[in-house]
Amino acid sequence: MSGSATVAASPPGAATRPSVAVRARQAWADRACHGLLAALAALVFAVAVLILYETTRGAGPAISALGWGFLTSTSWDPVAERFGALPYLYGTIVSATLALSLALPLGIGTAVFLVELAPRRIGEAVAFLVELLAAIPSIVYGIWGVFVLAPWLRSALEPWLIAHLGFLPLFQGFPFGIGMLNAGIVLAVMVSPTIISLSREILLSLPGSLREAAFAMGATRAEAIAVMLDGARPGLLGAAILGLGRALGETMAVTMVIGNTNRISPSLLAPGATMASVIANEFTEATGKLYLSALTEIALVLFALTIVVNALARLLVRMTMGARRDIAGAA
Amino acid sequence: MGAKRALGASAGGGPAEVAPRIALPTPALPLGEAPAHPAAEARAATPSGARLSVRDFSLYYGRHQALKAVTLEVEDRSVTAIIGPSGCGKSTLLRSFNRMNDLIPGVRTEGTLQVSGADVLSPATDVVDLRRRVGMVFQRPNPFPKSIFDNVAFGLRLLGVRGRTELETRVEASLRSAALWDEVKDRLERSALQLSGGQQQRLCIARCLAVEPEVILMDEPASALDPTATARVEELILKLKTSYTIVIVTHNMQQAARISDRTAFMMMGELVEMDTTRRLFTSPAKKITEDYITGRFG
Amino acid sequence: MPPENFTPLASRGRGLRRRAVNAAAIGACVLAAALILLPLALIVWHLLAKGLPAFGPAFFLHMPKPVGEPGGGMANAIVGTLILVGLGALIAVPVGVGTGVYLAEYGGGRLSAIVRYTADLLAGVPSIVVGVAAYGLVVMPMGRFSAIAGGVALGILMLPTIVRSTEEVVRLVPQSYRHAALALGAPRWRVLQSVVVPAAWSGIVTAIMLAVARAAGETAPLLFTALGNRFWSLALDQPMASLPVFIFDYARAPYDDWNRQAWTGALVLLLLVAVVSALMRLTTRRIAGH
Numbered sequence: 001m002s003g004s005a006t007v008a009a010s011p012p013g014a015a016t017r018p019s020v021a022v023r024a025r026q027a028w029a030d031r032a033c034h035g036l037l038a039a040l041a042a043l044v045f046a047v048a049v050l051i052l053y054e055t056t057r058g059a060g061p062a063i064s065a066l067g068w069g070f071l072t073s074t075s076w077d078p079v080a081e082r083f084g085a086l087p088y089l090y091g092t093i094v095s096a097t098l099a100l101s102l103a104l105p106l107g108i109g110t111a112v113f114l115v116e117l118a119p120r121r122i123g124e125a126v127a128f129l130v131e132l133l134a135a136i137p138s139i140v141y142g143i144w145g146v147f148v149l150a151p152w153l154r155s156a157l158e159p160w161l162i163a164h165l166g167f168l169p170l171f172q173g174f175p176f177g178i179g180m181l182n183a184g185i186v187l188a189v190m191v192s193p194t195i196i197s198l199s200r201e202i203l204l205s206l207p208g209s210l211r212e213a214a215f216a217m218g219a220t221r222a223e224a225i226a227v228m229l230d231g232a233r234p235g236l237l238g239a240a241i242l243g244l245g246r247a248l249g250e251t252m253a254v255t256m257v258i259g260n261t262n263r264i265s266p267s268l269l270a271p272g273a274t275m276a277s278v279i280a281n282e283f284t285e286a287t288g289k290l291y292l293s294a295l296t297e298i299a300l301v302l303f304a305l306t307i308v309v310n311a312l313a314r315l316l317v318r319m320t321m322g323a324r325r326d327i328a329g330a331a
Numbered sequence: 332m333g334a335k336r337a338l339g340a341s342a343g344g345g346p347a348e349v350a351p352r353i354a355l356p357t358p359a360l361p362l363g364e365a366p367a368h369p370a371a372e373a374r375a376a377t378p379s380g381a382r383l384s385v386r387d388f389s390l391y392y393g394r395h396q397a398l399k400a401v402t403l404e405v406e407d408r409s410v411t412a413i414i415g416p417s418g419c420g421k422s423t424l425l426r427s428f429n430r431m432n433d434l435i436p437g438v439r440t441e442g443t444l445q446v447s448g449a450d451v452l453s454p455a456t457d458v459v460d461l462r463r464r465v466g467m468v469f470q471r472p473n474p475f476p477k478s479i480f481d482n483v484a485f486g487l488r489l490l491g492v493r494g495r496t497e498l499e500t501r502v503e504a505s506l507r508s509a510a511l512w513d514e515v516k517d518r519l520e521r522s523a524l525q526l527s528g529g530q531q532q533r534l535c536i537a538r539c540l541a542v543e544p545e546v547i548l549m550d551e552p553a554s555a556l557d558p559t560a561t562a563r564v565e566e567l568i569l570k571l572k573t574s575y576t577i578v579i580v581t582h583n584m585q586q587a588a589r590i591s592d593r594t595a596f597m598m599m600g601e602l603v604e605m606d607t608t609r610r611l612f613t614s615p616a617k618k619i620t621e622d623y624i625t626g627r628f629g
Numbered sequence: 630m631p632p633e634n635f636t637p638l639a640s641r642g643r644g645l646r647r648r649a650v651n652a653a654a655i656g657a658c659v660l661a662a663a664l665i666l667l668p669l670a671l672i673v674w675h676l677l678a679k680g681l682p683a684f685g686p687a688f689f690l691h692m693p694k695p696v697g698e699p700g701g702g703m704a705n706a707i708v709g710t711l712i713l714v715g716l717g718a719l720i721a722v723p724v725g726v727g728t729g730v731y732l733a734e735y736g737g738g739r740l741s742a743i744v745r746y747t748a749d750l751l752a753g754v755p756s757i758v759v760g761v762a763a764y765g766l767v768v769m770p771m772g773r774f775s776a777i778a779g780g781v782a783l784g785i786l787m788l789p790t791i792v793r794s795t796e797e798v799v800r801l802v803p804q805s806y807r808h809a810a811l812a813l814g815a816p817r818w819r820v821l822q823s824v825v826v827p828a829a830w831s832g833i834v835t836a837i838m839l840a841v842a843r844a845a846g847e848t849a850p851l852l853f854t855a856l857g858n859r860f861w862s863l864a865l866d867q868p869m870a871s872l873p874v875f876i877f878d879y880a881r882a883p884y885d886d887w888n889r890q891a892w893t894g895a896l897v898l899l900l901l902v903a904v905v906s907a908l909m910r911l912t913t914r915r916i917a918g919h
Contacts, residue, residue, distance in 0.1 A: 026816040033818035034735060040727030041744045044792060047785055048747045054765040055758065109661025117658055126662055133669050135902055137846025139873045140895045143880045144672050147888070189668045196665070209473035216431060217486045218462035218542065220647055222654035231476045249755025251849040252877065276757050276849070283761070283853045299761040303754060310753035460643055490642030497635055543638045
């Protein structure tokens with residue numbers, strides 16, 4: 001829509017009519033404004049492209065030198081220039097999965113509490129506190145994990161797990177306090193606000209008639225909630241996957257509590273490393289071009305993984321709630 | 332007539348019932364034998380034949396009084412229509428019978444409201460069971476986002492019915508009673524949301540019938556439907572009234588005149604007049620009723 | 630149909646089981662909410678218990694001391710965070726607000742769809758990946774770690790939040806404002822500059838503050854862009870200290886005294902985030918009051 005001024009015809013001699021020159025200037029100003037804003041918008045696109053370009057370029061040497069073996073090899077030997085990212089892939093997936101298996105029931109349970117069960121004031125207070133949880137920086141979770149959670153795990157939970165569930169390879173080993181379990185718990189806490197706020201929105205977007213129909217049929221509260229959760233399934237799955245996306249990319253808290261060894265162990269009590277944590281730990285120490293490039297390739301894989309996961313999550317949420325653009329910013 | 336009603340009424344919903352509510356073959360017992368299950372007494376209509384009894388019933392939303400000392404009775408196995416202008420409280424009254432108003436915060440009631448002789452307003456009432464016995468059909472059909480079968484089976488599963496044969500038998504019987512079986516028998520596993528509006532509403536009725544209620548409340552059940560679908564629902568109501576007590580809120584006076592035995596006219600939270608449908612529509616006692624019926628307002 | 634003797638429905642489903650399941654499910658949800666909030670309580674408690682002792686003006690005004698010497702503060706880190714976040718805002722605010730206005734006002738074309746999708750994408754990129762990209766884009770050409778590189782990384786991280794929130798807020802400006810201005814003969818750009826953007830301004834400021842609060846706590850992207858600096862430095866082309874990186878280094882160190890300072894630093898960081906968030910809430914409330 002062109003913005004040139006349209007002024008109603010006025011009596012001859014009226015001073016209100018802009019001259020041709022003025023109107024031309026205004027038309028030019030409008031085009032300049034549009035152009036400037038479009039340029040800034042294009043800049044955003046350029047930033048994304050640059051990130052993709054930069055990580056790909058940096059990873060280039062490693063890709064060509066190491067090939068697909070990079071993703072399947074477990075040896076990480078900077079001196080011999082042998083790099084395999086499998087331990088970090090493993091660590092990322094295991095820590096994220098553990099985090100989700102804790103955060104999903106807790107998160108959806110809290111969302112149900114907020115939507116269906118809590119009296120208004122309590123619900124508002126809890127919702128506010130959950131937002132606070134979301135605002136805590138990752139590094140603060142990290143020091144809490146190292147100095148508070150780890151000692152407790154070391155002295156209380158992990159020995160208990162070893163004693164009672166040690167027949168499972170999942171809970172065998174030495175109670176270090178730091179390791180996969182610690183990382184999973186910290187990640188679960190960090191990811192919960194995302195799951196809670198999105199699940200809450202999804203439950204609120206369900207039609208009220210669904211709830212009414214369930215109660216009118218003689219359902220107890222729990223049974224009515226079950227009907228609602230059943231109706232919200234794709235969206236809740238989307239919330240879960242979005243939480244997964246967050247967990248995959250989380251760096252600082254995980255780096256501080258996961259122990260940072262590149263061994264793959266079936267036990268949750270063992271230390272490990274994730275893609276993000278190995279980059280954080282070793283990037284500044286990386287001597288040699290191939291070393292740096294290998295780390296950059298890990299960044300590229302992480303990048304690709306989070307893009308796919310987030311896109312999937314958005315798709316699922318959109319299916320339940322209609323087009324919503326801002327879910328990725330939830331909590 | 333009174334004796335016959337008393338006999339039929341005392342037999343409640345159990346095996347001693349003469350006319351089974353749904354086409355389920357039940358073992359026939361001679362009339363007058365005591366019903367086999369414990370809650371039968373609560374199930375009987377009062378000796379006077381009233382299934383629902385309202386006395387001086389008032390309801391407040393916070394400070395606003397929505398119902399003012401309403402007193403009325405609803406006969407067993409009849410169709411009672413409640414008419415009145417928007418906001419007169421007819422839906423509120425309807426929703427009081429199955430305590431659906433509990434879902435709204437800040438609601439307060441006074442007076443008594445009885446279903447099958449038992450007070451439903453007392454805190455001791457098992458609301459979950461009440462809602463099975465008093466079913467509700469809503470203005471806009473609200474089937475669950477599940478299959479047709481699962482919709483009808485929903486209430487049954489809540490009650491603990493697990494056996495596949497029993498579920499299938501009961502679901503089929505309910506769909507037949509709701510005059511929907513022939514249309515859906517080949518696609519029970521498909522989503523209920525794919526049905527037309529009229530079919531969805533009959534599905535909601537079937538869902539309601541499956542749990543063998545005593546009373547069916549209908550809140551403008553046909554107002555969202557086209558005339559053909561409306562006619563089918565009205566036909567269904569006339570068929571159902573031999574086995575169930577039906578209370579229907581409607582803003583359509585011709586509909587009330589067509590299908591109801593008795594009609595109650597409400598205005599501004601008060602029950603203005605209640606009489607047999609024919610008398611209310613041809614010679615109402617109060618002028619205001621006549622004004623409403625002739626369309627002078629509302 | 631073969632005759633079946635089904636148990637009458639009236640006598641079913643009233644047992645203890647349904648009530649027990651109901652109570653258990655409700656209890657589980659309440660428990661979930663309590664468990665989620667437990668870490669919050671623990672974190673705040675420990676921050677106060679461990680961080681308060683060293684908290685005081687000295688912490689804000691003094692420079693870090695070498696190992697073994699008591700006291701010292703994180704003055705350079707605190708100032709560094711302010712500078713780095715400021716640099717990030719310098720990049721992110723013009724680009725972000727401009728893009729948000731563009732999407733809201735001229736949205737609908739192909740560029741808008743692409744940009745919107747990109748903003749969503751950027752929101753999900755892990756901050757460490759942004760750090761790696763900033764390393765390649767700024768640190769390598771410059772040949773050194775610098776505050777500028779850190780600012781670029783933070784700016785990229787702040788961008789999606791500002792873009793999305795600005796677009797939402799500008800969309801909320803009533804069409805009637807625009808029509809009134811246009812009907813008075815104002816050209817489109819004047820309408821934007823003197824009517825639409827001022828009307829949306831509080832919301833935009835809120836969005837910026839939200840982005841700032843988040844960026845202040847970011848550690849990962851700074852690890853190999855701004856790196857860190859034990860000395861006082863305001864030079865933008867040199868490594869710069871920042872609060873989160875400082876906390877990270879001090880927490881990992883084997884010295885108790887440094888670990889304690891890490892807690893105090895974390896307390897300061899959380900206070901910074903809290904103050905900005907509170908300001909944000911005040912601004913929002915003022916908009917709601919209009």
